[in-house]
Amino acid sequence: MMTPHLNRIYLGAAIVFAIIYLFPLYWMYVTALKSGSEIFAYPPTFIPKDPQWGVFSHVWEVRGMGRFIWNSLVIATGTMILVAGLGTGCSYVLARYRNIWIDVALFLVLMLQVLPASLMITPLFVGFSAVGLLDYPRFAVILAVTAKAMPFFVILVRATFMAVPAELEEAALVDGNSRVGAFVSVVLPLARNGVLVSAILIFMQAFGEFVYSKSIIQDVNLQPASVGLNAFMGPNTVEWNNIMAYATIYVTPILAAFVLLQQRIVAGLTSGALK
Amino acid sequence: MTQELQIELNGVDKHYGAFHALKDIQLAIPKGAFVALVGPSGCGKSTLLRSIAGLETISGGEMKITDEVVNNVPPRHRDVAMVFQSYALYPHMTVIDNLTYSLRLKKTPKAEARKIAEEVAATIGLENLLDRFPRELSGGQRQRVAMGRAIVRRPKVFLFDEPLSNLDASLRVHMRKEIRALHDRLGATSVYVTHDQIEAMTMADHVVVMRAGVIEQQGAPLELYDRPASQFVAGFIGSPAMNFVDGVTNADGTAVTLEIDGAPELKLPRQVACNQKVTVGLRPEHLSISAAGQGTITTKISVIESTGSTTYVGAGDTGKITIVLSERRDISVGDTIDLSINAKDIHLFDPHSQMAI
Numbered sequence: 001m002m003t004p005h006l007n008r009i010y011l012g013a014a015i016v017f018a019i020i021y022l023f024p025l026y027w028m029y030v031t032a033l034k035s036g037s038e039i040f041a042y043p044p045t046f047i048p049k050d051p052q053w054g055v056f057s058h059v060w061e062v063r064g065m066g067r068f069i070w071n072s073l074v075i076a077t078g079t080m081i082l083v084a085g086l087g088t089g090c091s092y093v094l095a096r097y098r099n100i101w102i103d104v105a106l107f108l109v110l111m112l113q114v115l116p117a118s119l120m121i122t123p124l125f126v127g128f129s130a131v132g133l134l135d136y137p138r139f140a141v142i143l144a145v146t147a148k149a150m151p152f153f154v155i156l157v158r159a160t161f162m163a164v165p166a167e168l169e170e171a172a173l174v175d176g177n178s179r180v181g182a183f184v185s186v187v188l189p190l191a192r193n194g195v196l197v198s199a200i201l202i203f204m205q206a207f208g209e210f211v212y213s214k215s216i217i218q219d220v221n222l223q224p225a226s227v228g229l230n231a232f233m234g235p236n237t238v239e240w241n242n243i244m245a246y247a248t249i250y251v252t253p254i255l256a257a258f259v260l261l262q263q264r265i266v267a268g269l270t271s272g273a274l275k
Numbered sequence: 276m277t278q279e280l281q282i283e284l285n286g287v288d289k290h291y292g293a294f295h296a297l298k299d300i301q302l303a304i305p306k307g308a309f310v311a312l313v314g315p316s317g318c319g320k321s322t323l324l325r326s327i328a329g330l331e332t333i334s335g336g337e338m339k340i341t342d343e344v345v346n347n348v349p350p351r352h353r354d355v356a357m358v359f360q361s362y363a364l365y366p367h368m369t370v371i372d373n374l375t376y377s378l379r380l381k382k383t384p385k386a387e388a389r390k391i392a393e394e395v396a397a398t399i400g401l402e403n404l405l406d407r408f409p410r411e412l413s414g415g416q417r418q419r420v421a422m423g424r425a426i427v428r429r430p431k432v433f434l435f436d437e438p439l440s441n442l443d444a445s446l447r448v449h450m451r452k453e454i455r456a457l458h459d460r461l462g463a464t465s466v467y468v469t470h471d472q473i474e475a476m477t478m479a480d481h482v483v484v485m486r487a488g489v490i491e492q493q494g495a496p497l498e499l500y501d502r503p504a505s506q507f508v509a510g511f512i513g514s515p516a517m518n519f520v521d522g523v524t525n526a527d528g529t530a531v532t533l534e535i536d537g538a539p540e541l542k543l544p545r546q547v548a549c550n551q552k553v554t555v556g557l558r559p560e561h562l563s564i565s566a567a568g569q570g571t572i573t574t575k576i577s578v579i580e581s582t583g584s585t586t587y588v589g590a591g592d593t594g595k596i597t598i599v600l601s602e603r604r605d606i607s608v609g610d611t612i613d614l615s616i617n618a619k620d621i622h623l624f625d626p627h628s629q630m631a632i
């Protein structure tokens with residue numbers, strides 16, 4: 001039993017950590033709206049005195065953000081489709097069969113997750129260059145991000161499949177279905193939430209991807225918003241309001257989607273497949 | 276006797292890695308038979324049933340369904356229906372969709388499939404539940420849906436894996452009769468797995484007793500009861516379980532002396548090997564209590580349990596011998612009593628091989 005007193009301390013601590021964690025986000029929004037002089041004012045203001053709402057359309061035009069966002073969307077969508085398409089079947093097999101080789105495979109999958117992108121990029125770059133993939137840089141990035149994101153997806157979706165009793169599938173087999181048919185008509189619908197939520201998380205992750213895109217995509221017209229933002233920040237930058245406006249445009253849709261879906265995301269990842 | 280066989284197993288073996296789950300299974304099931312597979316938990320009943328369904332691939336031997344070797348035939352081409360212990364209803368489908376699932380796979384026209392399912396639903400009392408999801412049903416209703424899903428298919432063979440074990444006792448007794456009646460009405464062949472020997476005895480034409488992956492004995496229910504081939508079967512079939520007492524046959528092999536207080540001697544119905552150690556099996560319902568001095572086994576009552584209709588008496592110092600009485604008797608704990616038994620009801624087993632003598 002927790003005493004109310006202790007409860008209040010925990011709540012207070014949670015709020016403090018949330019404030020610390022969310023402060024940069026708040027600072028991004030207010031800085032975007034401040035005028036040039038207010039940004040550097042001391043002491044800093046926490047609410048912009050004269051919000052510059054025009055900054056967003058200005059940045060969108062000047063930096064050609066439409067193109068950047070489009071490229072981010074292409075990479076994120078491509079990655080999500082590839083990961084979900086390849087990873088779902090893989091997770092299912094890893095969930096259904098139990099033997100030593102499955103454990104080896106799972107270990108390797110997890111090891112991939114441990115290797116940092118900045119380490120992987122050099123061999124990937126050399127390899128992609130050798131097979132001519134650098135001529136299709138966005139596709140090359142999709143492949144690289146897919147490989148990076150796959151373990152995360154497989155671990156989540158495997159757990160979802162494991163929650164679907166094998167007997168349901170066997171009932172479908174005896175009822176006259178093939179293995180593939182039983183998977184599609186019984187297992188997949190029951191695992192749907194877990195698969196969808198994991199795919200959305202992959203999308204969000206790929207939408208913000210930076211390391212691979214920065215190294216592989218040289219052509220500005222094909223770069224995603226993350227690389228565009230990085231290019232915006234030169235060593236002598238003073239346009240902090242414009243940069244923050246860029247960042248705001250970049251992350252707000254994703255943030256909004258996450259907040260709107262968060263209940264379903266949490267439910268999809270924690271509840272069993274059957275309810 | 277030539278009878279058309281529905282299922283035939285010749286020397287079927289099943290290995291899970293190093294574990295030998297089914298050993299040289301020999302089983303012939305005639306068309307229209309109701310066969311019960313019975314045995315303690317873990318003896319391989321489900322494995323055998325799942326092998327017949329095609330959910331497990333057998334490691335050796337031959338399996339035939341209606342004269343066709345099905346060793347490598349997938350479940351969907353075997354035309355068998357299965358009722359699972361967990362019912363395995365599709366949680367994302369309504370009752371009617373569960374019932375018509377197999378028909379839809381066979382591309383039965385929608386209206387016709389619905390009509391068939393509704394007819395079946397009516398015969399098993401599900402007609403008002405067709406649009407519910409499985410989670411909205413009680414245990415008994417789910418069990419019925421599982422049965423209905425099998426019946427809708429009109430399969431060659433019904434396979435049941437402990438279908439009643441999740442129901443309460445009174446519903447279980449009721450469903451027992453209903454399943455058997457259904458079997459008779461459909462003229463189907465059924466294989467029914469249970470760990471409950473009473474279910475097996477009351478429902479089946481043919482009972483197969485399994486132990487540790489081996490068929491210990493098979494035959495008609497009363498045949499198993501009257502002539503158990505081994506001490507295991509004798510102890511498994513019948514409730515309460517048969518009493519086993521050590522004994523030695525006498526010098527001419529016509530009687531046996533029990534190794535309990537008073538060393539009572541029981542006459543045997545036929546001559547057996549003389550001066551031999553044996554295990555004597557006495558069914559509780561075959562023992563009767565007679566007035567002192569009139570029976571063969573003199574002992575003391577240590578426990579009395581009465582259910583009203585039936586009285587269970589434990590006799591001997593530790594209540595080791597159980598007697599079942601169907602009439603009320605004026606007896607109490609501590610009384611000295613005499614027990615008697617008809618010679619024809621005495622079973623003898625070899626203490627080493629545990630086989631019947």
Ligand SMILES: Nc1ncnc2c1ncn2[C@@H]1O[C@H](COP(=O)(O)OP(=O)(O)O)[C@@H](O)[C@H]1O
Pocket residue numbers: 291294296314315316317318319320321322323
């Ligand atoms: N997939 C499996 N892998 C390994 N061993 C199994 C498997 N399925 C069953 N067994 C083993 O086979 C034996 C028989 O199991 P089962 O047929 O389920 O017994 P029951 O008679 O209780 O239905 C058990 O000892 C069980 O542990």
Ligand SMILES: [Mg+2]
Pocket residue numbers: 320321322
């Ligand atoms: Mg079982």
